[in-house]
Amino acid sequence: MLEGWPPPVFDPAGPYATSITLLAWVLLAMSAVVLLVVLAALYVALFGNPRLRSRLGGTAVVWIGGIAFPVVVLTLLLFYGLSLTRNLSAPLHGDEMRVRVTGEMWWWRIAYLDGGGRPVVHDANELHIPVGRAVVLELESADVIHSFWVPRLSGKLDMIPGRRNLMRIQADEPGIFGGQCAEYCGGPHALMGFRVTAHRPEDYARLMEARIARESAVMSSSRGARLFHDAGCAACHRIAGTDANGLAGPDLTHVGSRRTLGAGILPNNRGTMMGWIGNSQAIKPGNRMPPYTVLSGDDLTALAAYLEAQR
Amino acid sequence: MLPLMHLLEEVGGRLSGEWRVGRANPFTQRAVAACAGRETTAGVTLRIEQRRPRRRGGFRGRERHVRIIKDHCPSLARRQLAGNKGHLLVMPSPVRIGDQLPLQIACVETGQPGRPGAVARSVERMARKAGIGGASHAPAQRDQPACLGKLIGGTRISHGAASHARKCAGRHCRQQQTREPVHASGGTVRARPRFRFREPFAPTKGQGLADARILLPLVLAAGACVEAPDQRQFMPFADAARGERAIESAGCASCHTIDGIRWPQGRVGPRLQGFADRALIAGRVPNTPENLSAFVRDAPDLVPGTTMPAMPISEREARDIAAFLYRTQG
Secondary structure, eight states: OOTTOSOGGGSOOSHHHHHHHHHHHHHHHHHHHHHHHHHHHHHHHHHSOHHHHHHHTSHHHIIIIIIIHHHHHHHHHHHHHHHHTHHHHOOOOSOSEEEEEEEETTEEEEEEEOTTSOEEEEEESEEEEETTSOEEEEEEESSSOEEEEOTTTOOEEEEOTTOOEEEEEOOSSOEEEEEEEOSOOSGGGGGOEEEEEEEOHHHHHHHHHHHHHHHHOOOOOOHHHHHHHHTTGGGTOBOTTSSOBOOSSOOOTTGGGOSEETTTTEEOSHHHHHHHHHHGGGTSTTOSSOOOTTSOHHHHHHHHHHHHTOO | OOHHHHHHHHHHHHOTTSOBOOOOOHHHHHHHHHHTTOSSOTTOEEOOBOOOTTSSSOOOHHHHHHHHHHHHOHHHHHHHHHSOOHHHHHOOOOHHHHHHOGGGOOOOOOOOTTOOOHHHHHHHHHHHHTTOTTOOOOOOSOSOSOOEEEEOOTTOOOOHHHHHHHHHTTSOOOSOOOOOSSSOOOOOTTTOOOOOOBOOOOOOTTOOHHHHHHTOOEEEEOOOOOOOHHHHTOOTTOOHHHHHHHHHHHTGGGTOOBTTOOSOOOOSSOOBOSGGGOSEETTTEEOOHHHHHHHHHOHHHHSTTOSSOOOSOOHHHHHHHHHHHHTOOO
């Protein structure tokens, strides 16, 4: 068997991706048929008997095969494709759950919005959604054009500075779906990934409840928190309930619960956390976090332990 | 008489029609020694066989090779077949040797290209001497084992390597001593990196290529008893290929630049390369397979005070990772 088969684009996990995949297969089948017809014509032109060849070179074939056939087929295909994917562009009801995803160089800022469009929970690089429910994403960009793409849940949509593009995703089964920035956005563009986790509705409700509570909780001071502050991490990163409120980098309030680090590129464990803090430039060259070579081994361990506890 | 000497004789007498170049690989050596029930690798002969292409119909070298490995070196076979499969294609092994003296034959890893060691160089030289212009050889994986190369002509057998091997079998002798009368010389790689070979056969008048073919068998005997680090660090039940995947899924490379891992190349911890040659792990504990496996899994437990954290990997993954590290070059 092929390894990595089917690729994510051919393995849809929700209604929006399904229609796109179906369209892709239809297009593929169609092109295969056309290719076969062309090859057959080519064969006849090269090796067929003279009668067939002269017929193939006639005006009728050009009119029918060269003009009428493509016009009809492509028109049909256009309407079929539009009707197949109309769920992608159907008007919003206005009561969907909304999440704002902002592309940054080179990570994703995520804010879960309440009914009034105000952010209630902040996160980064990992998106949690409930199963079986369309989630509307407000796609924005803070700097350059990025493109949001979770192949198993929907198509691509660009994140354009100054615009707010809306996109729907939906997962039918619980699972973890990989995503990737699909528009070149500078140096570490290839290392700008993310994860979408689909939870059962009750799990999702519990998760969000905990996170909303966490946003307003006040955390007691600890060695790790002091270190986080003293080393300067707090200038760029926010941890709710502490004096760390930087907004330049990803929100670390829930970093311990993430599956990945560095925007979907590393597994999240103590070791990778220390490696990332110590010298993230070696892992994701060009990213905006400087290497912290001033930290001692103990400091690194303490910081990683502190961040691990931010769940 | 040691099996080695049998082997040399058999080779000299029977398999004269084939071309062969060879080298000793410490991993393989050790496996063969284990299969033959020996404790050390002293006196175990390894060779890479290279069949002359398109001659006499040919045997199915690859199949034989696989079979030989499977029959006689089960643990080795797993690793070999899971790892680099290329060597099976490029280096078929002759039938008769395998059938007659199975315990002496093992598969040979091709090693990493671009790193010809002392052993490989000597092979090339010997092959050229014997009239094989384009003899290819697998670059030595490491030039650690001290080897005594011999060119055996016809039935003339040199027992130098074997007698030496017997003499110091089981001991850890660093300096090779040989009793070979005139030309023989040897040295450990570490002590003296340059090889000199005993060359009983010199092309004389009337010995054309046809004769040379008879005289081609080239044997690299592991004559010297320097116990290379990767012989001590033999891990028969670990799989380096699996170890590589475990390294990727655990993210070891976010702190370490590891030979053979392209991304990431972390610079928080030390570079990991040529690990088999290291004496100490973390500068504290001896570099043994057990220690390394324990260390990569739970470093603070083995070396209190180390910055390296415990990693979320299983014991088996830890062994596989250790096996991978022992194969790093550099």
